Amino acid sequence: METVIKSEVSLPADRKRKIYKVTWKKVLQTGVITWISLLLIWTIAARFSDPQFLPSPLATLQGAIELSKDGSLFIFMAYSFTRVLAGWIAGNLIAIPLGLLIGNNQTIRSLIEPLINFVRFIPPLAFITLFMLWFGIGEQSKIFLIIYATLFVVTINTLTGVLSISEDKIRSAKSMGASKFQVLLHVVIPASLPHIFTGARLAMGSSFMAIVGAEMVAANEGIGFMIWNARLYFQTDWIFVGLVVLGLMGFLADRLLAWSGKKFLRRYGVVS
Amino acid sequence: MTVANSIKPSISIKGLSKTFSEDIEAPTYVLENVDLTINQGEFYILLGPSGCGKSTLLNILARFIDKTNGKLEFYGTSYEQDVSQGFIFQSADSALFPWLTVEENVEFGLKLKKVATLERKSQVAYYIKLAGLSGHERKFPSEISGGMKQRVQLARVLANNPDIILMDEPFGALDAMTRRTMQKELIRIWQETNKTVIFVTHDLHEAIQLGQHIGIMSIGPSSKIISDYKIDLPYPRELTSIAFNEYYEKIQSHFD
Numbered sequence: 226m227e228t229v230i231k232s233e234v235s236l237p238a239d240r241k242r243k244i245y246k247v248t249w250k251k252v253l254q255t256g257v258i259t260w261i262s263l264l265l266i267w268t269i270a271a272r273f274s275d276p277q278f279l280p281s282p283l284a285t286l287q288g289a290i291e292l293s294k295d296g297s298l299f300i301f302m303a304y305s306f307t308r309v310l311a312g313w314i315a316g317n318l319i320a321i322p323l324g325l326l327i328g329n330n331q332t333i334r335s336l337i338e339p340l341i342n343f344v345r346f347i348p349p350l351a352f353i354t355l356f357m358l359w360f361g362i363g364e365q366s367k368i369f370l371i372i373y374a375t376l377f378v379v380t381i382n383t384l385t386g387v388l389s390i391s392e393d394k395i396r397s398a399k400s401m402g403a404s405k406f407q408v409l410l411h412v413v414i415p416a417s418l419p420h421i422f423t424g425a426r427l428a429m430g431s432s433f434m435a436i437v438g439a440e441m442v443a444a445n446e447g448i449g450f451m452i453w454n455a456r457l458y459f460q461t462d463w464i465f466v467g468l469v470v471l472g473l474m475g476f477l478a479d480r481l482l483a484w485s486g487k488k489f490l491r492r493y494g495v496v497s
Numbered sequence: 498m499t500v501a502n503s504i505k506p507s508i509s510i511k512g513l514s515k516t517f518s519e520d521i522e523a524p525t526y527v528l529e530n531v532d533l534t535i536n537q538g539e540f541y542i543l544l545g546p547s548g549c550g551k552s553t554l555l556n557i558l559a560r561f562i563d564k565t566n567g568k569l570e571f572y573g574t575s576y577e578q579d580v581s582q583g584f585i586f587q588s589a590d591s592a593l594f595p596w597l598t599v600e601e602n603v604e605f606g607l608k609l610k611k612v613a614t615l616e617r618k619s620q621v622a623y624y625i626k627l628a629g630l631s632g633h634e635r636k637f638p639s640e641i642s643g644g645m646k647q648r649v650q651l652a653r654v655l656a657n658n659p660d661i662i663l664m665d666e667p668f669g670a671l672d673a674m675t676r677r678t679m680q681k682e683l684i685r686i687w688q689e690t691n692k693t694v695i696f697v698t699h700d701l702h703e704a705i706q707l708g709q710h711i712g713i714m715s716i717g718p719s720s721k722i723i724s725d726y727k728i729d730l731p732y733p734r735e736l737t738s739i740a741f742n743e744y745y746e747k748i749q750s751h752f753d
Contacts, residue, residue: 391591396561400584401606401657411605415596492637493596 280462285469288462292451298466304447305440306474308364309432312371316432317425320376324383324421329409334384345377349435353442367439374435375428382424386417418493422486426479433475448474507537507693508558508576508661513567515553524565527553529719531567533712535695540687542704543697543722545714546752551697552665554714558695559584559663571660583654585664589646593638599649600625600634606657620656627686628652644675651686661693668703680706684732705744706734713751724751 252258264282271281280288292298327334327341349370356373360366390413398412440449448467455463486495510533516524527550535541543551556562557569559582569576586592593602603624607617625634628648638646647667654662668676684707687694698704704711705728712722726748730740 393586393588393591394594396559397584397586397592397653398605398609400559400561400582401609401653402581403609407609411609412594415594418596 277459277461280465284462285465288460289466289469292463292466298451298470301446301448301451302470302474304444305436305449305471306478308367308439308447309371309429309436309478312368312436313375313425313429313432315368316372316375316428317379319372320379320424320428321383321421323376324380324424325387325409325413325417327380328384328387328417329413341377341380345381349374349431350438353439357443362443366443367436370435370439371432374431375425378428378431379421379424382420382427383417386420387413389420390416415493418490419495422490422495426482426486429478429482430475433471433478437471506534507539507572508533508535508580508695509568509570509573510534511568511570513554513557513564513569515550515557515562515565526565526719527717528557529721531721533722535693535710538691538693540684540694540696540707540709542708542711543695543714544699544701544704544711544748545720546699546716549714549717550720551699551714555663555665555695555697558582558661580661581657581659583657583659583662585647585650585654585662585667587666587669589638589643589650593646593649593653595638598635598637599630599641602638602649603630603652603656605653610657624652624656627655627689629682642675643671644679647671647679648682651683655686655690655692659692661695664694664696666698667696669698669700676703681733683707688732701745701748702736705730705741705748706736711748713748 267282271279271284276284289298327337352370352373353366356366356369360369394412394416395408398408403411436447437449437452440447441453444450448471452464452467455461455467510531513528513531513533514526515528516526518524531554543554545551553562557564560577561584571580594605597605600621603621604617607620612620625631628651630645630648630652633641633645638649641649650667668679671679680703696707708728711726711728713724713726714720715723726744728744730738730744735741
């Protein structure tokens, strides 16, 4: 009898705790707490420092407003983003067929794989000078750099995708009368899409890394240029604006990519 | 005419050998001197322990791999050119296309052959119904059970109207109850379609349950078919009947 009463009394408290737990989990998942904490720590740290050494979030915001008054911030963003997008798309257009080709042909694989495994360890930034020499200081050299940054990640991921297809799938398509080309189109490509997609997402990250370096060395516009240029005026807040903007652009591009993958490629096993 | 057709040997294998070794002087054979004749419309079982090369033989019949020596004929002509075969894999998960729905999987071969839409749809509907998949057309393979997946494989293969159906331990991964159901279903479908079936298994119960003929393969290497039993029991077969047990005892003695 006593235990029954006890459990009746403790039930609402239990439920309250449960609701509290669930809400806490939801809040935690939004990431709001992380961002508020970061801003808080940043503000406090900036208090103890010089604005030219570590500008506060507020000073950074003011810098951003200052930079957007004449529209230069948005123009720089557009420049950097367009370069990344153009190079990334071109890189994917080369890398995906290349990966499929290498994956499907043993001879080509033996020929090209050693080369890929050598060249992929040379970071894109190391090529900036060479690309400037070859393609000039205009847009071309930057887009080639992004293509380079995209190429290996996507090729290797595509190759992995092709090689991980179960033999049974290819055999079953063949036994249903599929030609080599039909196997490629209807089995190999759809089956390796999750790998290709992961490669493209990773390449987006390395493209952002490459573009900033290129813009620092050889550009008169773009976020990289903006960050590099800020040193001339001791505008440390502009550097922070650049960093935040880069993070945001990358984050949004990745979210957009992930969302469209989930939306349009779900049946191929692209889940995030 | 139909009577004449039904007793005509559709597949004839003579002195077939297979080796994977690259040692030309003294290769070790997986299969050596396999002789086998299978009639049109027959349900033929290849029975043997693991590693005896029965799957290798099936893969040769499917043309997934090449034979090393011997003769392979289909109605007396070139097997390689004239026969069309359907293959049911042991693992439906690795054989089905997970990005296609049940319906689209069944449709796959017909689409490749560019069969007109109307004709295609009616074929697909027919085989989906035949395989007992009605109501699951729009589901993806990941959303259906293991037994259902094997039905999809069966429907997908049948939709291509192959001359022979090769099955590689298709029910090996199913639970005992589902396996029983699938065995009965397979017999029903086979009787309705009158296809030649070559079915590989190491399960003696399954072999007697399903086969009209059982070819016993010797333990490898250098396996061959050492004897051929004709199972003279009507379908559906009673697992517990005396006749069934007599066959069981007789065939089991090969492996004791």
